[in-house]
Amino acid sequence: MEPAGSQRDSRIQAITPKALGIPGDIRKTSRPEIAKRLGLRRGDIDVIIGGPPCQGFSSIRPNRSANFDDPRNNLFEEFAAHVGYWRPLAFVFENVVGLATHNNGLDLEAVEDTFGRLNYQTDWKILNAAHFGVPQKRERLILIGTQPGIQFRWPKPTHAGRFRTIGFKDSSRMLIPSEPTLLDQGAAPLPPALTVADAIDDLPPVESGETATQYVAPARTVYQKERRVDAFELTWHASTRHTEKMMEIIRHAGPNISYIPTHLITSGFSSCYSRLEADEPSPTITVNFVHPASNKCIHPTQHRALTPREGARLQSFDDSFLFAPNTRNQVAKQIGNAVPPLLGRVIGEALAVALNV
Template sequence: MKVFDLFCGTGGLTKGFENSTRANFDIKFGIDVLESSVNTFKLNHTNAVGLSEDIRKVRRSEVERLTGVKRGELDVLVGGPPCQGFSSIRPFRSTNDDDPRNTLFEEYASFVNYFRPKVFVLENVVGLATHKKGNTLEIMQECFHQIGYDTDWRLLNSAHFGVPQKRERFVMIGVERGAEILFPVPTHTHKGSTIGFKDKSRILDTDSNKNLIAAISTMEAISDLPPIASGESANQYLEIPKNEYQASRRKLSEELTLHVATDHSEKMMEIIRHSGKNISCIPKHLITSGFSSCYSRLDAHEPAVTLTVNFVHPSSNRCIHPILHRALTPREGARLQSFDDDFQFFGTRTQITKQIGNAVPPLLGLAIADTISDMNI
């Protein structure tokens, strides 16, 4: 099944598709404006064409030529248009697919209109569901309806699909008119707080299913990694995996990469030593400002909170190791995003950290891919 990935970032979503054993997904194309992210995408999707371009400047016919995938031959189109620009979305004008005035969402819609995939997946921030009191979402769905697609959407919590992180995403699935739409069925349960959205039918239910296993916790995901201190690094595993999740991420990896801890200042180390569940644990004289989640320690026995693009710096969010006195390493962040240890990242440590923080967890992508394979498209 041929797959295109728009606004692909590292390709975490489509790596989940590649890992599916229910269908053979062939990733043919990825595009993103960030060159380092596209280089990461190409390292891990070796058969795909990867473009580092502004999607508004790339003609659909050129993508057709580069990939050899013609109109009507594409099975799945996925992607998450950046939320900047939602405010200016207009009713879709399908007559001009190369209009430079298009918003990034309209570029996504025009790819759907040009290539006519059997199914598309649009993922985004959960705030899209309530943007402009739902009006933005109505316009988006009407866009797709005008060009012959039915759509439905849900708010998915990554922790319900084996990801050790309470990362919540908006996911819309579209199909050619009249086809069936399915959403992933949760495999894990988590009792913690979730999205406060009024229409509970949009949030997948885990309470009624007593056979689900507990969500993967932070320490279940990272406890096999060497216990390095601030400023230290390690490139070898010191012990065997302690559970199925760790074994699945390690696979046959022999060399440990990206396990490099931020070298914190002495003042930051003092803050970290006081850190707890939220910023109120820090003595007032040590900090001047910050959100409630800043300078906070992850709970060892819960899935992690949503990673940000600066999860190696305690001032950005709740990203201090559950036990050790330091922020997470990029490898620990990748584990919490469900990347396998052999997934290759391109770029500087700062670029890689941002790529990890911005990514769609591959295990969430896998759940979506497996569901699409059941849709008989």
């Protein structure tokens, strides 16, 4: 990566001339200050999107978020305060599936009650990214809020696949492909969910510690072709350099940790030190996917963990996307924490229909 102030930074600014990025604690920048820097007034924002971490939900105080600049707000209350300040037509609230059952569901009720007090109608579903063209079985709870009178309709899955939802049983809250009925006779079946191979097998092989900067084979799938559009070079296809002991572990790796001889490891979850399956969607990508001890992130056929580029492909980032941090671990964290762009687009398109824009 190039240093700050380089030609690359100018390129980012040219791509996003109206973007305002404010690094740091969101509680330390007032909403009026943000409005001033954006050149906008309250009511000018159509949609607010955010994913505040779940820490602190159990202490949500609905009246607190009405005070739009209270420094004691937790991060969810800060998100709600932005909604209350800007009064958007709609908002998107993204979180982990566990929020649905955490504290026996009371935390999620508190979230909805907070927005209800701000006069928003809300609905939530659990979405699996694999059902929407992302080669990853990543589940997230999505809550949509709209001002009264705006009717939001959830998007329909575009890809088939049955994937287990852990810890939540109410199927009415899951946005999954419906079973075929007599009325569906003659309708084209949904294509199967994309696999790891569908996403990354066009990328050149690299060994532990190696980097590749050029494509050496044509894209094999439509998904690969779409990710490579507008990419002038191959970036971040750089493998972590593994120790010899880790390489020995990797050479034994299989679908779960039981394939690793017990003398090589001392502990770990069942998915640690595990190899991805090429013919299945990937499990959820974590922030540590460039390290084999993380959740199932060893390449299906090569003896190494995934590169940042491979992780980005599994998250549906285009190859032309410019990641701001300049170390492998920082980029991996940014990728692992992200909402898959294709899933975000699906939600955004559904909102655009509801808002008639």
